Every structure is written in C-alpha cells, then in structure tokens.
Amino acid sequence: MTEAARPPEVDRVAASRKAVAARRARASLKRDIAMRVVSPQEVLRRAHADASSPAGTLRVTEFLTSLPAIGRGKRDRILEDLQISPVKRLGGLGARQRGALADWLDTRFRESVPRPGRSSLVVLAGPTAVGKGTVATHIRQNHPDVMLSVSATTRAPRPGEEEGRHYYFVDDAEFDRMIANGDLLEWATVHGTHRYGTPRGPIDRAISEGRPVLLEIDMQGAFQVRATEPRATLVFLLPPSWDELVQRLVGRGTEDEEERTRRLRTARAELAAQGEFDHHIVNDDVDQAARQVVDLMQA
Ligand code: 5GP
Numbered sequence: 006m007t008e009a010a011r012p013p014e015v016d017r018v019a020a021s022r023k024a025v026a027a028r029r030a031r032a033s034l035k036r037d038i039a040m041r042v043v044s045p046q047e048v049l050r051r052a053h054a055d056a057s058s059p060a061g062t063l064r065v066t067e068f069l070t071s072l073p074a075i076g077r078g079k080r081d082r083i084l085e086d087l088q089i090s091p092v093k094r095l096g097g098l099g100a101r102q103r104g105a106l107a108d109w110l111d112t113r114f115r116e117s118v119p120r121p122g123r124s125s126l127v128v129l130a131g132p133t134a135v136g137k138g139t140v141a142t143h144i145r146q147n148h149p150d151v152m153l154s155v156s157a158t159t160r161a162p163r164p165g166e167e168e169g170r171h172y173y174f175v176d177d178a179e180f181d182r183m184i185a186n187g188d189l190l191e192w193a194t195v196h197g198t199h200r201y202g203t204p205r206g207p208i209d210r211a212i213s214e215g216r217p218v219l220l221e222i223d224m225q226g227a228f229q230v231r232a233t234e235p236r237a238t239l240v241f242l243l244p245p246s247w248d249e250l251v252q253r254l255v256g257r258g259t260e261d262e263e264e265r266t267r268r269l270r271t272a273r274a275e276l277a278a279q280g281e282f283d284h285h286i287v288n289d290d291v292d293q294a295a296r297q298v299v300d301l302m303q304a
Contacts, residue, residue: 030059031067033248038071040247041276045072045110052095053103061096065106068095072114073277083109120283123303124238125212128220130227131242132272133196134254136288140242141221143295151302152211152218157183160199163259173204191222191229196264196271201226217302224275227282238301241282245289 012020037043048068051060069080084091087105089098098106131137145153157173159180168174175183180200183189192202203220211218220230230237244250250272254265279285284301288294 027059027062031063033246034059034063035067035071036247038068039073040273041073041279042243042247042250044116045114046107046116049095049103049107049110052098056094056096058096061094063095064091065089065093065095065098066091115280117280117282117285120238123301124236125215125217125303126208126220126230126234126237127217127298127302128222128227128230128237128239129242129298130222130224130239130275130282131288132244132250132275133268134250134257134272135242135244136253136291136294137221137242139291140288140295140298141219143291144219144299147295148299150216150304151299152207152216154203154208154218154220156201156203156222157189158199158201160201190233191226193223193225193229195223195225196268203230215304217304219298219302224278231281238284239282240284240286240298240301241279242294243276243279243285243287245287 011017034043034048038045038048045068048060048063051058052063053061055061065084066080069075069083070077075083081091087102087109089102089106093102129137129141141153144151155169155171155173157175157180159175159177160172162168162172162174166172177200180192180202183202183204184192188205189202190205190208192200195201201222203222203226208218208220220226222230227239231239244253251269254260254268260268284297286294286297
C-alpha cells in the first residue's frame with residue numbers, strides 16, 4: 006500500500022478494535038452453541054437475518070465443531086454431504102445450502118415447540134444464577150394474585166431469609182416425615198447437598214380457589230411435577246449468554262470457587278436437558294421475563 010492509500014492511524018486503531026470485538030463476540034457465540042444457551046437453528050436464523058452479525062460472520066467449520074459431539078472429521082464429511090465449501094461463513098450461504106444445513110440440524114437437534122394454552126400450575130426452572138429467584142420475587146411483588154409456593158428445605162437460613170416466606174427451614178427428621186406422609190408434591194437433593202421439597206397442601210388449596218400457582222424449583226423437581234401433574238407447564242429460564250451466566254454467578258459472590266465450578270457443571274447438564282420444557286424464556290430483562298411467565302398462567 007502506498008503512503009497515500011494507507012488509512013490514517015486512528016482509523017486503523019478503530020478497525021483493529023472492531024475486529025477484536027467481532028472475534029470476541031464470535032467466541033462467545035461459540036460457547037453459547039456448545040453450552041446450548043442457543044439452538045443451532047436459531048444461530049442459522051440470526052446469520053440469515055444479518056450477515057454481518059456474530060452469527061453471520063461465523064465460519065461454517067467453526068459453527069459445526071461448536072456443536073456437541075462433532076469433531077473435525079465428522080465436520081468435513083457433513084460439509085461434503087451438504088455440498089458446502091469449508092471457507093463459507095454462515096451468513097454467506099446460498100438458499101440451497103442454508104436449507105440443506107437447516108434440514109440436517111432438524112434431524113439432530115430437536116427444537117421444542119411451545120405448548121399452547123395457559124396453565125394454573127407453572128414451574129420455573131433453569132440453571133444456577135440465571136435469576137429464577139429474581140423473576141419469582143418480581144412476580145410476587147407485582148402479581149399478588151399468583152400464589153408463589155414456599156418450599157421446605159434442610160439448608161440453614163441465609164441472613165435476611167424468613168421462615169415461611171422464603172422457605173420452611175426443617176431438619177432431616179422433619180423432611181423425612183414430610184416425605185413419608187406424602188406431604189410433598191416433589192422433592193430433590195439440590196447441588197448434591199441439601200434437600201428441597203414443595204408442600205402439596207397450599208398448592209391444592211390455591212388451585213381449588215382459582216389462583217394460579219408458581220413453583221421456582223430445580224430441574225429434577227420440574228420433571229417430577231410433570232410426571233404427577235401432566236397439566237403443569239414447564240418453563241426454562243435461559244441466560245442471555247453463557248458468559249453472562251458465569252458473570253452473574255461470580256458477581257453475586259455467594260459461592261466459593263469449588264462451589265461455583267460444581268454449579269456450572271450442573272448448569273451445563275441442565276442446559277442440555279432443556280428440550281423437555283414447554284417454554285423457553287431468556288432472562289435479559291427481569292420485567293419482561295416475569296411478564297412472559299405470567300402470560301402463561303391461567304387466572
Ligand atoms: P437456594 O439454596 O439457592 O435457595 O436454592 C438452590 C436451588 O434449589 C435452586 O435451584 C432452587 O430452584 C431449588 N429449589 C428451591 N426449592 C425447591 C423445591 O421445593 N424443590 C426442588 N426440587 N428444588 C427447589
């Protein structure tokens with residue numbers, strides 16, 4: 006390049022900053038695909054909607070190897086079968102190639118179809134630190150008609166937690182008794198430590214009074230509720246991105262490094278099982294997420 010044709014220093018610095026930001030955004034998107042914070046079909050749709058977005062500028066090769074259980078060998082065979090050049094970026098695929106890739110994704114990664122209608126029993130689950138508690142609290146404060154179930158737990162109260170409002174704090178013997186009496190709609194050992202369970206009585210009463218009920222419980226509990234109450238609607242709360250989830254967990258500072266690692270491992274497994282849920286709501290904005298949950302409830 007001649008001196009005259011070279012862009013001024015400030016432009017070059019800005020361009021290189023932009024390139025770094027774009028690379029970071031693509032790396033973050035690849036983590037989201039790998040952790041299943043976003044479905045591969047959704048990434049393909051984003052790429053088509055905006056070819057200059059992180060999804061649009063992602064190479065097909067990198068897209069495929071971000072998917073679970075796809076290594077380089079498999080990736081190359083898939084591209085050959087679909088007749089897609091490995092130098093292509095997702096946003097640069099032609100209509101035929103995009104269609105072929107979408108069909109192939111549909112055969113391997115099931116996208117859940119939202120369950121139609123409203124339910125008087127809604128279960129809110131999702132990975133650690135996604136903000137289930139914040140969304141539930143927001144609903145309690147703004148929708149007094151919704152009955153928020155109070156769980157029993159064997160863990161000790163944290164500062165500021167009140168008996169009967171946040172939890173019923175019980176010892177192991179009492180928890181055993183509740184199980185034996187059939188008092189719990191579901192229960193589970195969460196994060197491998199303490200037991201948590203949903204008392205059945207208050208829920209039956211609220212439903213018979215026509216009040217919608219919200220359970221904010223873990224994933225194992227959600228599946229138990231589905232088994233005993235097939236009419237329950239299961240909602241999975243998603244973080245805006247995997248990086249954001251890690252940030253929220255680190256930011257709240259309530260767990261040490263070892264506990265954080267354990268919770269992130271559980272989060273990864275939970276994200277992988279989200280296909281069983283009826284609805285997926287991204288917790289980008291608490292107000293909006295809460296509104297979406299309430300919209301699924303039958304008054
Ligand atoms: P924490 O100890 O932070 O209050 O709650 C830990 C986890 O326990 C959260 O993921 C929460 O959703 C879950 N949890 C709270 N109550 C129940 C319950 O009644 N049943 C089940 N299965 N999980 C619960």
